[in-house]
Amino acid sequence: MSGLRLVNEVPDALTRLVRCIVSGFCSVECSLVMDLLIHHPGIKEDDLLEITKFDKKQLRSIVTTLKQDQFIHSRIQMETGSDGKATRHNYYFINYSIFVNVVKYKLDQVRRKIETMERDMTIRASFRCPRCHKTFTDLETGQLFDSATQTYNCTYCLTEVEEEVYDKNHFDSRTLMAKFNEQMEPFYDLLRELDGIKLSDTLLDPPLIKDAKTNNR
Known part of the structure:
Protein backbone atom coordinates (compact mmCIF):
# COMPACT_ATOMS: atom_id res chain seq x y z
CA MET A 1 0.00 0.00 0.00
CA SER A 2 3.07 2.30 -0.13
CA GLY A 3 2.75 5.42 -2.24
CA LEU A 4 -0.94 5.89 -1.44
CA ARG A 5 -2.12 9.24 -0.15
CA LEU A 6 -4.40 8.93 2.88
CA VAL A 7 -7.37 11.33 2.85
CA ASN A 8 -9.89 12.13 5.57
CA GLU A 9 -12.44 13.77 3.30
CA VAL A 10 -14.25 12.18 0.38
CA PRO A 11 -12.57 13.49 -2.81
CA ASP A 12 -14.76 15.52 -5.15
CA ALA A 13 -13.97 13.08 -7.97
CA LEU A 14 -15.41 10.25 -5.88
CA THR A 15 -18.70 11.99 -5.10
CA ARG A 16 -19.00 12.94 -8.78
CA LEU A 17 -18.38 9.32 -9.74
CA VAL A 18 -21.12 8.12 -7.40
CA ARG A 19 -23.59 10.69 -8.73
CA CYS A 20 -22.72 9.93 -12.37
CA ILE A 21 -23.11 6.19 -11.90
CA VAL A 22 -26.42 6.28 -10.04
CA SER A 23 -27.94 8.98 -12.27
CA GLY A 24 -26.96 7.02 -15.36
CA PHE A 25 -27.90 3.52 -14.26
CA CYS A 26 -30.29 3.76 -11.29
CA SER A 27 -33.78 5.06 -10.63
CA VAL A 28 -34.50 8.60 -9.46
CA GLU A 29 -35.41 7.20 -6.04
CA CYS A 30 -32.09 5.36 -5.75
CA SER A 31 -30.24 8.51 -6.81
CA LEU A 32 -32.01 10.50 -4.10
CA VAL A 33 -31.05 8.00 -1.39
CA MET A 34 -27.44 7.88 -2.59
CA ASP A 35 -27.22 11.67 -2.57
CA LEU A 36 -28.48 11.73 1.02
CA LEU A 37 -25.87 9.15 1.99
CA ILE A 38 -23.17 11.35 0.47
CA HIS A 39 -24.29 14.23 2.69
CA HIS A 40 -25.18 12.10 5.72
CA PRO A 41 -22.95 9.00 5.93
CA GLY A 42 -24.21 6.64 8.62
CA ILE A 43 -27.76 8.00 8.46
CA LYS A 44 -30.54 6.34 10.42
CA GLU A 45 -33.38 4.67 8.52
CA ASP A 46 -35.97 6.71 10.44
CA ASP A 47 -34.27 9.91 9.29
CA LEU A 48 -34.22 8.71 5.68
CA LEU A 49 -37.95 8.09 5.91
CA GLU A 50 -38.53 11.55 7.35
CA ILE A 51 -36.40 13.36 4.77
CA THR A 52 -37.48 11.44 1.65
CA LYS A 53 -41.14 11.02 2.65
CA PHE A 54 -41.01 7.46 1.33
CA ASP A 55 -43.04 4.84 3.14
CA LYS A 56 -41.01 2.14 4.85
CA LYS A 57 -41.83 -0.55 2.26
CA GLN A 58 -40.69 1.68 -0.60
CA LEU A 59 -37.50 2.71 1.17
CA ARG A 60 -36.66 -0.88 2.06
CA SER A 61 -37.11 -1.86 -1.60
CA ILE A 62 -34.75 0.92 -2.71
CA VAL A 63 -32.22 -0.01 -0.05
CA THR A 64 -32.38 -3.68 -1.05
CA THR A 65 -31.63 -2.77 -4.67
CA LEU A 66 -28.66 -0.61 -3.69
CA LYS A 67 -27.31 -3.26 -1.32
CA GLN A 68 -27.60 -5.95 -4.00
CA ASP A 69 -25.53 -3.72 -6.29
CA GLN A 70 -23.09 -3.31 -3.36
CA PHE A 71 -23.47 0.45 -3.59
CA ILE A 72 -24.45 0.83 0.06
CA HIS A 73 -24.01 -1.05 3.32
CA SER A 74 -25.88 -1.10 6.60
CA ARG A 75 -25.34 -1.54 10.30
CA ILE A 76 -27.85 -2.52 12.95
CA GLN A 77 -27.69 -0.95 16.39
CA MET A 78 -29.78 -1.68 19.46
CA GLU A 79 -31.09 1.48 21.11
CA THR A 80 -33.16 2.05 24.21
CA GLY A 81 -36.26 4.18 23.72
CA SER A 82 -37.96 6.54 26.15
CA ASP A 83 -40.11 3.63 27.30
CA GLY A 84 -37.00 1.69 28.29
CA TYR A 92 -26.86 3.16 6.03
CA PHE A 93 -23.64 4.36 4.43
CA ILE A 94 -21.56 4.11 1.27
CA ASN A 95 -18.38 2.09 1.51
CA TYR A 96 -16.60 4.07 -1.18
CA SER A 97 -13.76 1.59 -1.60
CA ILE A 98 -16.17 -1.22 -2.41
CA PHE A 99 -18.21 1.12 -4.63
CA VAL A 100 -15.15 1.91 -6.75
CA ASN A 101 -14.22 -1.76 -7.04
CA VAL A 102 -17.77 -2.65 -8.10
CA VAL A 103 -17.77 0.07 -10.76
CA LYS A 104 -14.40 -1.11 -12.11
CA TYR A 105 -15.61 -4.72 -12.15
CA LYS A 106 -18.85 -3.92 -13.98
CA LEU A 107 -17.10 -1.77 -16.56
CA ASP A 108 -14.57 -4.55 -17.14
CA GLN A 109 -17.36 -7.12 -17.52
CA VAL A 110 -19.09 -5.04 -20.19
CA ARG A 111 -15.79 -4.51 -22.01
CA ARG A 112 -15.03 -8.24 -21.95
CA LYS A 113 -18.49 -9.01 -23.31
CA ILE A 114 -17.98 -6.62 -26.22
CA GLU A 115 -14.53 -8.09 -26.90
CA THR A 116 -16.11 -11.56 -27.00
CA MET A 117 -18.65 -10.27 -29.51
CA GLU A 118 -15.79 -8.91 -31.61
CA ARG A 119 -14.09 -12.30 -31.65
CA ASP A 120 -17.35 -14.02 -32.54
CA MET A 121 -17.89 -11.57 -35.40
CA THR A 122 -14.37 -12.27 -36.66
CA ILE A 123 -14.82 -16.04 -36.84
CA ARG A 124 -18.39 -16.09 -38.13
CA ALA A 125 -18.97 -17.32 -41.66
CA SER A 126 -18.47 -14.61 -44.29
CA PHE A 127 -18.66 -16.78 -47.41
CA ARG A 128 -20.66 -19.87 -48.36
CA CYS A 129 -20.29 -22.27 -51.24
CA PRO A 130 -23.64 -22.54 -53.09
CA ARG A 131 -22.79 -26.05 -54.22
CA CYS A 132 -21.41 -27.92 -51.20
CA HIS A 133 -22.52 -25.33 -48.60
CA LYS A 134 -19.12 -25.19 -46.96
CA THR A 135 -18.61 -21.91 -45.09
CA PHE A 136 -15.53 -19.75 -44.66
CA THR A 137 -14.59 -16.95 -42.26
CA ASP A 138 -12.83 -13.67 -42.97
CA LEU A 139 -9.61 -15.26 -41.76
CA GLU A 140 -9.82 -17.85 -44.55
CA THR A 141 -10.37 -15.50 -47.48
CA GLY A 142 -6.70 -15.68 -48.46
CA GLN A 143 -7.13 -19.40 -49.18
CA LEU A 144 -10.15 -18.77 -51.41
CA PHE A 145 -8.80 -16.15 -53.78
CA ASP A 146 -7.86 -17.32 -57.27
CA SER A 147 -5.57 -14.74 -58.86
CA ALA A 148 -6.10 -16.21 -62.32
CA THR A 149 -9.87 -15.71 -62.31
CA GLN A 150 -9.92 -12.93 -59.70
CA THR A 151 -12.64 -14.83 -57.84
CA TYR A 152 -13.05 -16.45 -54.45
CA ASN A 153 -13.52 -20.18 -54.88
CA CYS A 154 -14.43 -23.01 -52.53
CA THR A 155 -11.36 -24.95 -51.43
CA TYR A 156 -13.35 -28.20 -51.58
CA CYS A 157 -15.29 -28.11 -54.89
CA LEU A 158 -13.75 -24.98 -56.49
CA THR A 159 -17.15 -23.37 -57.02
CA GLU A 160 -17.19 -19.60 -56.68
CA VAL A 161 -18.37 -18.76 -53.18
CA GLU A 162 -21.05 -16.26 -52.27
CA GLU A 163 -20.85 -13.66 -49.57
CA GLU A 164 -23.09 -14.34 -46.60
CA VAL A 165 -25.86 -11.81 -46.15
CA TYR A 166 -26.66 -10.78 -42.60
CA ASP A 167 -29.40 -8.64 -41.20
CA LYS A 168 -28.45 -5.06 -42.04
CA ASN A 169 -29.66 -4.06 -38.61
CA HIS A 170 -27.18 -6.43 -36.95
CA PHE A 171 -24.82 -4.26 -34.91
CA ASP A 172 -21.15 -3.88 -35.70
CA SER A 173 -19.23 -4.85 -32.56
CA ARG A 174 -16.45 -2.40 -33.43
CA THR A 175 -18.98 0.42 -33.47
CA LEU A 176 -20.33 -0.85 -30.15
CA MET A 177 -16.86 -0.80 -28.58
CA ALA A 178 -16.20 2.72 -29.85
CA LYS A 179 -19.54 3.85 -28.45
CA PHE A 180 -18.80 2.15 -25.12
CA ASN A 181 -15.40 3.85 -24.87
CA GLU A 182 -16.92 7.23 -25.68
CA GLN A 183 -19.78 6.93 -23.19
CA MET A 184 -17.67 5.47 -20.39
CA GLU A 185 -14.72 7.86 -20.75
CA PRO A 186 -16.07 10.28 -18.09
CA PHE A 187 -16.17 7.39 -15.61
CA TYR A 188 -12.64 6.30 -16.48
CA ASP A 189 -11.44 9.91 -16.11
CA LEU A 190 -12.86 10.06 -12.58
CA LEU A 191 -11.39 6.66 -11.70
CA ARG A 192 -7.96 7.84 -12.87
CA GLU A 193 -8.27 10.88 -10.60
CA LEU A 194 -8.74 8.49 -7.69
CA ASP A 195 -5.62 6.44 -8.40
CA GLY A 196 -3.15 6.67 -5.53
CA ILE A 197 -5.76 7.74 -2.97
CA LYS A 198 -6.57 5.76 0.17
CA LEU A 199 -9.65 6.65 2.19
CA SER A 200 -9.40 6.75 5.97
CA ASP A 201 -11.27 4.18 8.05
CA THR A 202 -13.77 6.81 9.22
CA LEU A 203 -14.80 7.38 5.60
CA LEU A 204 -15.14 3.69 4.84
CA ASP A 205 -17.00 2.90 8.07
CA PRO A 206 -18.43 6.23 9.25
CA PRO A 207 -19.78 6.95 12.73
CA LEU A 208 -23.55 6.69 13.04
CA ILE A 209 -25.68 9.83 12.86
CA LYS A 210 -28.28 9.86 15.60
CA ASP A 211 -30.38 12.67 14.11
CA ALA A 212 -29.77 13.82 10.55
CA LYS A 213 -33.10 15.64 10.16
CA THR A 214 -31.90 18.76 11.92
CA ASN A 215 -28.78 18.85 9.73
CA ASN A 216 -30.43 18.11 6.40
CA ARG A 217 -28.94 20.10 3.57
Missing part, protein backbone atom coordinates in the same frame (compact mmCIF):
# COMPACT_ATOMS: atom_id res chain seq x y z
CA LYS A 85 -37.42 -0.90 25.55
CA ALA A 86 -34.50 -1.83 23.31
CA THR A 87 -35.23 -1.68 19.59
CA ARG A 88 -33.14 -2.35 16.49
CA HIS A 89 -32.36 0.51 14.14
CA ASN A 90 -30.82 0.38 10.67
CA TYR A 91 -28.10 2.81 9.62
Whole structure:
Protein backbone atom coordinates (compact mmCIF):
# COMPACT_ATOMS: atom_id res chain seq x y z
CA MET A 1 0.00 0.00 0.00
CA SER A 2 3.07 2.30 -0.13
CA GLY A 3 2.75 5.42 -2.24
CA LEU A 4 -0.94 5.89 -1.44
CA ARG A 5 -2.12 9.24 -0.15
CA LEU A 6 -4.40 8.93 2.88
CA VAL A 7 -7.37 11.33 2.85
CA ASN A 8 -9.89 12.13 5.57
CA GLU A 9 -12.44 13.77 3.30
CA VAL A 10 -14.25 12.18 0.38
CA PRO A 11 -12.57 13.49 -2.81
CA ASP A 12 -14.76 15.52 -5.15
CA ALA A 13 -13.97 13.08 -7.97
CA LEU A 14 -15.41 10.25 -5.88
CA THR A 15 -18.70 11.99 -5.10
CA ARG A 16 -19.00 12.94 -8.78
CA LEU A 17 -18.38 9.32 -9.74
CA VAL A 18 -21.12 8.12 -7.40
CA ARG A 19 -23.59 10.69 -8.73
CA CYS A 20 -22.72 9.93 -12.37
CA ILE A 21 -23.11 6.19 -11.90
CA VAL A 22 -26.42 6.28 -10.04
CA SER A 23 -27.94 8.98 -12.27
CA GLY A 24 -26.96 7.02 -15.36
CA PHE A 25 -27.90 3.52 -14.26
CA CYS A 26 -30.29 3.76 -11.29
CA SER A 27 -33.78 5.06 -10.63
CA VAL A 28 -34.50 8.60 -9.46
CA GLU A 29 -35.41 7.20 -6.04
CA CYS A 30 -32.09 5.36 -5.75
CA SER A 31 -30.24 8.51 -6.81
CA LEU A 32 -32.01 10.50 -4.10
CA VAL A 33 -31.05 8.00 -1.39
CA MET A 34 -27.44 7.88 -2.59
CA ASP A 35 -27.22 11.67 -2.57
CA LEU A 36 -28.48 11.73 1.02
CA LEU A 37 -25.87 9.15 1.99
CA ILE A 38 -23.17 11.35 0.47
CA HIS A 39 -24.29 14.23 2.69
CA HIS A 40 -25.18 12.10 5.72
CA PRO A 41 -22.95 9.00 5.93
CA GLY A 42 -24.21 6.64 8.62
CA ILE A 43 -27.76 8.00 8.46
CA LYS A 44 -30.54 6.34 10.42
CA GLU A 45 -33.38 4.67 8.52
CA ASP A 46 -35.97 6.71 10.44
CA ASP A 47 -34.27 9.91 9.29
CA LEU A 48 -34.22 8.71 5.68
CA LEU A 49 -37.95 8.09 5.91
CA GLU A 50 -38.53 11.55 7.35
CA ILE A 51 -36.40 13.36 4.77
CA THR A 52 -37.48 11.44 1.65
CA LYS A 53 -41.14 11.02 2.65
CA PHE A 54 -41.01 7.46 1.33
CA ASP A 55 -43.04 4.84 3.14
CA LYS A 56 -41.01 2.14 4.85
CA LYS A 57 -41.83 -0.55 2.26
CA GLN A 58 -40.69 1.68 -0.60
CA LEU A 59 -37.50 2.71 1.17
CA ARG A 60 -36.66 -0.88 2.06
CA SER A 61 -37.11 -1.86 -1.60
CA ILE A 62 -34.75 0.92 -2.71
CA VAL A 63 -32.22 -0.01 -0.05
CA THR A 64 -32.38 -3.68 -1.05
CA THR A 65 -31.63 -2.77 -4.67
CA LEU A 66 -28.66 -0.61 -3.69
CA LYS A 67 -27.31 -3.26 -1.32
CA GLN A 68 -27.60 -5.95 -4.00
CA ASP A 69 -25.53 -3.72 -6.29
CA GLN A 70 -23.09 -3.31 -3.36
CA PHE A 71 -23.47 0.45 -3.59
CA ILE A 72 -24.45 0.83 0.06
CA HIS A 73 -24.01 -1.05 3.32
CA SER A 74 -25.88 -1.10 6.60
CA ARG A 75 -25.34 -1.54 10.30
CA ILE A 76 -27.85 -2.52 12.95
CA GLN A 77 -27.69 -0.95 16.39
CA MET A 78 -29.78 -1.68 19.46
CA GLU A 79 -31.09 1.48 21.11
CA THR A 80 -33.16 2.05 24.21
CA GLY A 81 -36.26 4.18 23.72
CA SER A 82 -37.96 6.54 26.15
CA ASP A 83 -40.11 3.63 27.30
CA GLY A 84 -37.00 1.69 28.29
CA LYS A 85 -37.42 -0.90 25.55
CA ALA A 86 -34.50 -1.83 23.31
CA THR A 87 -35.23 -1.68 19.59
CA ARG A 88 -33.14 -2.35 16.49
CA HIS A 89 -32.36 0.51 14.14
CA ASN A 90 -30.82 0.38 10.67
CA TYR A 91 -28.10 2.81 9.62
CA TYR A 92 -26.86 3.16 6.03
CA PHE A 93 -23.64 4.36 4.43
CA ILE A 94 -21.56 4.11 1.27
CA ASN A 95 -18.38 2.09 1.51
CA TYR A 96 -16.60 4.07 -1.18
CA SER A 97 -13.76 1.59 -1.60
CA ILE A 98 -16.17 -1.22 -2.41
CA PHE A 99 -18.21 1.12 -4.63
CA VAL A 100 -15.15 1.91 -6.75
CA ASN A 101 -14.22 -1.76 -7.04
CA VAL A 102 -17.77 -2.65 -8.10
CA VAL A 103 -17.77 0.07 -10.76
CA LYS A 104 -14.40 -1.11 -12.11
CA TYR A 105 -15.61 -4.72 -12.15
CA LYS A 106 -18.85 -3.92 -13.98
CA LEU A 107 -17.10 -1.77 -16.56
CA ASP A 108 -14.57 -4.55 -17.14
CA GLN A 109 -17.36 -7.12 -17.52
CA VAL A 110 -19.09 -5.04 -20.19
CA ARG A 111 -15.79 -4.51 -22.01
CA ARG A 112 -15.03 -8.24 -21.95
CA LYS A 113 -18.49 -9.01 -23.31
CA ILE A 114 -17.98 -6.62 -26.22
CA GLU A 115 -14.53 -8.09 -26.90
CA THR A 116 -16.11 -11.56 -27.00
CA MET A 117 -18.65 -10.27 -29.51
CA GLU A 118 -15.79 -8.91 -31.61
CA ARG A 119 -14.09 -12.30 -31.65
CA ASP A 120 -17.35 -14.02 -32.54
CA MET A 121 -17.89 -11.57 -35.40
CA THR A 122 -14.37 -12.27 -36.66
CA ILE A 123 -14.82 -16.04 -36.84
CA ARG A 124 -18.39 -16.09 -38.13
CA ALA A 125 -18.97 -17.32 -41.66
CA SER A 126 -18.47 -14.61 -44.29
CA PHE A 127 -18.66 -16.78 -47.41
CA ARG A 128 -20.66 -19.87 -48.36
CA CYS A 129 -20.29 -22.27 -51.24
CA PRO A 130 -23.64 -22.54 -53.09
CA ARG A 131 -22.79 -26.05 -54.22
CA CYS A 132 -21.41 -27.92 -51.20
CA HIS A 133 -22.52 -25.33 -48.60
CA LYS A 134 -19.12 -25.19 -46.96
CA THR A 135 -18.61 -21.91 -45.09
CA PHE A 136 -15.53 -19.75 -44.66
CA THR A 137 -14.59 -16.95 -42.26
CA ASP A 138 -12.83 -13.67 -42.97
CA LEU A 139 -9.61 -15.26 -41.76
CA GLU A 140 -9.82 -17.85 -44.55
CA THR A 141 -10.37 -15.50 -47.48
CA GLY A 142 -6.70 -15.68 -48.46
CA GLN A 143 -7.13 -19.40 -49.18
CA LEU A 144 -10.15 -18.77 -51.41
CA PHE A 145 -8.80 -16.15 -53.78
CA ASP A 146 -7.86 -17.32 -57.27
CA SER A 147 -5.57 -14.74 -58.86
CA ALA A 148 -6.10 -16.21 -62.32
CA THR A 149 -9.87 -15.71 -62.31
CA GLN A 150 -9.92 -12.93 -59.70
CA THR A 151 -12.64 -14.83 -57.84
CA TYR A 152 -13.05 -16.45 -54.45
CA ASN A 153 -13.52 -20.18 -54.88
CA CYS A 154 -14.43 -23.01 -52.53
CA THR A 155 -11.36 -24.95 -51.43
CA TYR A 156 -13.35 -28.20 -51.58
CA CYS A 157 -15.29 -28.11 -54.89
CA LEU A 158 -13.75 -24.98 -56.49
CA THR A 159 -17.15 -23.37 -57.02
CA GLU A 160 -17.19 -19.60 -56.68
CA VAL A 161 -18.37 -18.76 -53.18
CA GLU A 162 -21.05 -16.26 -52.27
CA GLU A 163 -20.85 -13.66 -49.57
CA GLU A 164 -23.09 -14.34 -46.60
CA VAL A 165 -25.86 -11.81 -46.15
CA TYR A 166 -26.66 -10.78 -42.60
CA ASP A 167 -29.40 -8.64 -41.20
CA LYS A 168 -28.45 -5.06 -42.04
CA ASN A 169 -29.66 -4.06 -38.61
CA HIS A 170 -27.18 -6.43 -36.95
CA PHE A 171 -24.82 -4.26 -34.91
CA ASP A 172 -21.15 -3.88 -35.70
CA SER A 173 -19.23 -4.85 -32.56
CA ARG A 174 -16.45 -2.40 -33.43
CA THR A 175 -18.98 0.42 -33.47
CA LEU A 176 -20.33 -0.85 -30.15
CA MET A 177 -16.86 -0.80 -28.58
CA ALA A 178 -16.20 2.72 -29.85
CA LYS A 179 -19.54 3.85 -28.45
CA PHE A 180 -18.80 2.15 -25.12
CA ASN A 181 -15.40 3.85 -24.87
CA GLU A 182 -16.92 7.23 -25.68
CA GLN A 183 -19.78 6.93 -23.19
CA MET A 184 -17.67 5.47 -20.39
CA GLU A 185 -14.72 7.86 -20.75
CA PRO A 186 -16.07 10.28 -18.09
CA PHE A 187 -16.17 7.39 -15.61
CA TYR A 188 -12.64 6.30 -16.48
CA ASP A 189 -11.44 9.91 -16.11
CA LEU A 190 -12.86 10.06 -12.58
CA LEU A 191 -11.39 6.66 -11.70
CA ARG A 192 -7.96 7.84 -12.87
CA GLU A 193 -8.27 10.88 -10.60
CA LEU A 194 -8.74 8.49 -7.69
CA ASP A 195 -5.62 6.44 -8.40
CA GLY A 196 -3.15 6.67 -5.53
CA ILE A 197 -5.76 7.74 -2.97
CA LYS A 198 -6.57 5.76 0.17
CA LEU A 199 -9.65 6.65 2.19
CA SER A 200 -9.40 6.75 5.97
CA ASP A 201 -11.27 4.18 8.05
CA THR A 202 -13.77 6.81 9.22
CA LEU A 203 -14.80 7.38 5.60
CA LEU A 204 -15.14 3.69 4.84
CA ASP A 205 -17.00 2.90 8.07
CA PRO A 206 -18.43 6.23 9.25
CA PRO A 207 -19.78 6.95 12.73
CA LEU A 208 -23.55 6.69 13.04
CA ILE A 209 -25.68 9.83 12.86
CA LYS A 210 -28.28 9.86 15.60
CA ASP A 211 -30.38 12.67 14.11
CA ALA A 212 -29.77 13.82 10.55
CA LYS A 213 -33.10 15.64 10.16
CA THR A 214 -31.90 18.76 11.92
CA ASN A 215 -28.78 18.85 9.73
CA ASN A 216 -30.43 18.11 6.40
CA ARG A 217 -28.94 20.10 3.57
